[in-house]
Amino acid sequence: xxxxxxxxxxxxxxxxxxxxxxxxxxxxxxxxxxxxxxxxxxxxxxxxxxxxxxxxxxxxxxxxxxxxxxxxxxxxxxxxxxxxxxxxxxxxxxxxxxxxxxxxxxxxxxxxxxxxxxxxxxxxxxxxxxxxxxxxxxxxxxxxxxxxxxxxxxxxxxxxxxxxxxxxxxxxxxxxxxxxxxxxxxxxxxxxxxxxxxxxxxxxxxxxxxxxxxxxxxxxxxxxxxxxxxxxxxxxxxxxxxxxxxxxxxxxxxxxxxxxxxxxx
Amino acid sequence: xxxxxxxxxxxxxxxxxxxxxxxxxxxxxxxxxxxxxxxxxxxxxxxxxxxxxxxxxxxxxxxxxxxxxxxxxxxxxxxxxxxxxxxxxxxxxxxxxxxxxxxxxxxxxxxxxxxxxxxxxxxxxxxxxxxxxxxxxxxxxxxxxxxxxxxxxxxxxxxxxxxxxxxxxxxxxxxxxxxxxxxxx
Numbered sequence: 001x002x003x004x005x006x007x008x009x010x011x012x013x014x015x016x017x018x019x020x021x022x023x024x025x026x027x028x029x030x031x032x033x034x035x036x037x038x039x040x041x042x043x044x045x046x047x048x049x050x051x052x053x054x055x056x057x058x059x060x061x062x063x064x065x066x067x068x069x070x071x072x073x074x075x076x077x078x079x080x081x082x083x084x085x086x087x088x089x090x091x092x093x094x095x096x097x098x099x100x101x102x103x104x105x106x107x108x109x110x111x112x113x114x115x116x117x118x119x120x121x122x123x124x125x126x127x128x129x130x131x132x133x134x135x136x137x138x139x140x141x142x143x144x145x146x147x148x149x150x151x152x153x154x155x156x157x158x159x160x161x162x163x164x165x166x167x168x169x170x171x172x173x174x175x176x177x178x179x180x181x182x183x184x185x186x187x188x189x190x191x192x193x194x195x196x197x198x199x200x201x202x203x204x205x206x207x208x209x210x211x212x213x214x215x216x217x218x219x220x221x222x223x224x225x226x227x228x229x230x231x232x233x234x235x236x237x238x239x240x241x242x243x244x245x246x247x248x249x250x251x252x253x254x255x256x257x258x259x260x261x262x263x264x265x
Numbered sequence: 266x267x268x269x270x271x272x273x274x275x276x277x278x279x280x281x282x283x284x285x286x287x288x289x290x291x292x293x294x295x296x297x298x299x300x301x302x303x304x305x306x307x308x309x310x311x312x313x314x315x316x317x318x319x320x321x322x323x324x325x326x327x328x329x330x331x332x333x334x335x336x337x338x339x340x341x342x343x344x345x346x347x348x349x350x351x352x353x354x355x356x357x358x359x360x361x362x363x364x365x366x367x368x369x370x371x372x373x374x375x376x377x378x379x380x381x382x383x384x385x386x387x388x389x390x391x392x393x394x395x396x397x398x399x400x401x402x403x404x405x406x407x408x409x410x411x412x413x414x415x416x417x418x419x420x421x422x423x424x425x426x427x428x429x430x431x432x433x434x435x436x437x438x439x440x441x442x443x444x445x446x447x448x449x450x
Contacts (some may be wrong), residue, residue: 003372005386011410
């Protein structure tokens with residue numbers, strides 16, 4: 001077998017594989033955006049039904065619904081959220097354990113700065129409490145039918161326990177990261193949203209998601225919508241090293257699209 | 266004219282089929298052929314050959330996606346042409362670079378796969394492409410299936426050239442690991 005065999009084999013990929021990459025038209029983008037929003041709502045509702053957060057609510061408190069979701073904008077002077085509980089920093093001199101990030105072709109060390117440089121946007125998100133809040137999806141659309149998800153304030157919503165509180169868009173993701181790093185929180189890197197609401201490690205902490213997406217638009221939503229059609233990706237936790245540079249310390253293989261599909265089914 | 270009508274023309278042996286297919290998919294096929302060969306004239310020739318092959322094979326073949334069917338034929342014809350030109354020390358395009366990149370996954374020196382091995386490889390590649398993220402799949406196929414230049418992919422997706430190259434490199438590594446796990450390497 002040689003590289004030409006591989007070249008030919010790729011040329012005979014199934015129609016469904018080849019077709020899945022061709023999503024270009026504005027109408028389709030709009031449709032996909034709406035479908036994605038609908039899928040998020042559906043799955044969010046499924047999470048609610050499965051986890052029955054209201055059964056754990058202290059009497060008289062509303063742990064579900066808009067009251068539980070703080071409104072935050074991408075304002076540089078953002079007030080610390082009382083829900084956010086920064087995790088302790090790793091011990092001085094801690095080094096990344098290669099075992100944590102050695103599979104799936106990600107053998108190399110990558111700092112969060114490097115991740116951020118590659119990323120096209122950063123989403124600052126907070127993992128929900130044990131009680132996933134009601135999904136509140138809010139998108140505006142521009143004239144091309146693309147969802148507007150820039151630095152304007154958007155309504156927070158939850159997705160499998162994520163509260164999206166800020167969205168940063170643009171090629172200067174690393175610069176934005178500088179400010180965020182000073183807040184002493186833990187970070188999570190993922191290409192997509194993947195989170196188990198009952199993953200104890202991720203409970204009630206704040207993370208940064210680096211979205212390595214070519215654009216914040218319908219492709220981004222499409223990829224999120226992919227939870228309905230399967231696939232998987234990597235989820236990493238990133239912490240600081242002794243020089244206060246962030247590094248990947250953990251991978252969460254349990255958080256896969258398959259897992260999410262299980263929820264849906 | 267939609268694909269069903271077009272395929273209908275092929276089945277009725279109506280020569281408009283080739284003309285209509287050329288109108289509808291000729292541009293797309295040409296761009297891939299041009300990526301493979303780097304020469305406009307060679308690419309045009311290959312698209313014409315591909316359309317004739319389609320004429321010869323439909324019927325009995327009834328492709329589900331006519332565009333992809335034509336594209337595959339064009340790619341194969343163009344690749345054969347590329348090899349012919351390479352022997353004569355001619356030819357440009359992205360093919361040599363893409364083959365070189367693929368040699369990170371499967372070395373260039375190996376013997377050609379037997380039919381059984383090739384079928385296994387094809388299935389594994391399909392399975393792998395279903396597993397990876399849409400972004401990885403898109404960039405990988407843009408490069409290896411359509412042989413687009415890195416800078417073209419980067420521009421289309423709003424990424425930097427480095428980001429595209431790095432993503433491709435990671436995907437190739439994953440593919441190699443996957444083929445190893447499947448016992449193909």
